Amino acid sequence: MYHFPLSERILYEDNHLIIINKLSGEIVQGDKTGDVPLVELLKSYLKERYNKPGNVFCGVIHRIDRPVSGVVLFAKTSKALSRMNILLAAHKINKLYWAIVENGLPCQEGHCIDYMRKNERLNKSFVSSEIQKGWQKAELNYKMVGESDHYFKVEVVLHTGRHHQIRAQLAAHGAAIKGDIKYGARRSGKDGSIALHARSVSFEHPVTHAIITIEAPILNCEFKKIWCN
Numbered sequence: 001m002y003h004f005p006l007s008e009r010i011l012y013e014d015n016h017l018i019i020i021n022k023l024s025g026e027i028v029q030g031d032k033t034g035d036v037p038l039v040e041l042l043k044s045y046l047k048e049r050y051n052k053p054g055n056v057f058c059g060v061i062h063r064i065d066r067p068v069s070g071v072v073l074f075a076k077t078s079k080a081l082s083r084m085n086i087l088l089a090a091h092k093i094n095k096l097y098w099a100i101v102e103n104g105l106p107c108q109e110g111h112c113i114d115y116m117r118k119n120e121r122l123n124k125s126f127v128s129s130e131i132q133k134g135w136q137k138a139e140l141n142y143k144m145v146g147e148s149d150h151y152f153k154v155e156v157v158l159h160t161g162r163h164h165q166i167r168a169q170l171a172a173h174g175a176a177i178k179g180d181i182k183y184g185a186r187r188s189g190k191d192g193s194i195a196l197h198a199r200s201v202s203f204e205h206p207v208t209h210a211i212i213t214i215e216a217p218i219l220n221c222e223f224k225k226i227w228c229n
Helices: 038-049 078-089 165-172 221-228
Strands: 010-013 017-022 069-075 094-101 109-119 124-128 136-147 152-158 196-204 211-215
Touching (some): 017 038, 069 078, 078 196, 094 165, 109 165, 152 165
Antiparallel strands (some): 017 069, 094 152, 094 196, 109 124, 109 136, 136 152
């Protein structure tokens, strides 16, 4: 993992929200590993930064997978969390991802609608092009934006938020993400990361109603080198 202090990774903060550039390898919420999650690091930061007594509120608005980097949104008040959850459920938080994949996709641009099912035991999602009972609709748009000697660069606009959606769906269409051996990549990343980055979010602020657009710079050097060449 690349080490950048949390205070240097704050992309946006006001009285209601705080938005962080997550490093690959960090977990957003606690899991069975027992590693300290990003939400707890944020609570400690807010407590110290603002000299707050007692417990500090910090609500998780959405999550991205542990090996993925980029924008993650948190709420500093329960009111903001509730309102952002409504926006999220209504698909009114626009999310753009950058991915480096091992093979090209069928078209230069595409709109993929598939159906997905999560296997809890394997912590893996499976994709079908056909409607099946109990499977959830998964929808995204992609655009091929460049290529290097060995990889292709893809922008993804996510319309639904299924478990491992971009990872599983791109792989199902023949383009496994670099480093993502769970979904068919040739080899794992040196630091356990995969080449998927939550580049930006855009939404209407739940309190001020201003349109907020936040972009996260790439901090992973290997990812950055390929993407920028």
